[in-house]
Amino acid sequence: MEAKPVCRKCISDEIVSQIREMIEHGRLQPGDRLPAERKLAEQFGVSRTTVREGIKILSESGFLTSRQGAGTFVSRPDDGARGGSLIDAVLAGNHDLQDVFEVRKMLEPEIAALAARNGSPDAKTRLEAILMEQEQAIDDGESGAGIDQRFHQALAEASGNPVLREMVSALHEGFSRSRAEEVQSPQRQKASLAAHRAIVEAVRNGHAMQAERAMREHLDEVERIIFDNQRGAYSRR
CATH class of the missing domain: 1.20.120.530 (GntR ligand-binding domain-like)
Incomplete structure (x- = not known):
């Protein structure tokens, strides 16, 4: 995936916005695995803590699914994470x-x-x-x-x-x-x-x-x- 560096003021909100845009425009497909936190932090130009915060927001909103020991994935329609x-x-x-x-x-x-x-x-x-x-x-x-x-x-x-x-x-x-x-x-x-x-x-x-x-x-x-x-x-x- 390609990500643009974000400004300090926007940080986690901009990360959430960029990843959501990638999902909604098909650049990230259901089931795709996100790069590791370290790689995402380098691509966005922020700390791993900030990346983790953005991923947590997207996971709570149902766009991502974290699997213990496997990584973070774009949610599938049948994951049941999002509402109706x-x-x-x-x-x-x-x-x-x-x-x-x-x-x-x-x-x-x-x-x-x-x-x-x-x-x-x-x-x-x-x-x-x-x-x-x-x-x-x-x-x-x-x-x-x-x-x-x-x-x-x-x-x-x-x-x-x-x-x-x-x-x-x-x-x-x-x-x-x-x-x-x-x-x-x-x-x-x-x-x-x-x-x-x-x-x-x-x-x-x-x-x-x-x-x-x-x-x-x-x-x-x-x-x-x-x-x-x-x-x-x-x-x-």
């Missing part, structure tokens, strides 16, 4: 950001509450580890958007509800517009990190109502920041 026609319609749509946030606010506060009620010690430890990764990424000047996506997926996994887990995994690509580079800003990154800390603390302590409230406030704040920034950019034209 409803999910495909969501993924294919160029949806309005307000609509995306409306759906996220319907689902994710309850997911956070369930994570606080049902989360295992291992699930809570994973959330804390992802939070630390996000802190480091932002300190390094990265957007942390891919890690943000993993955080919300880990919450769904911690909820203990397999339907919610699969739904969030399948909808990740549809939700990704609310995390795209053009809607990132230092203000949003700082607000997201603070909100994630509050959510993790509530989940860790088993406080479902606090977790639900923290998630709702988080989504409200991120939505406000995005649209305030967009209005400000429009007024400066």
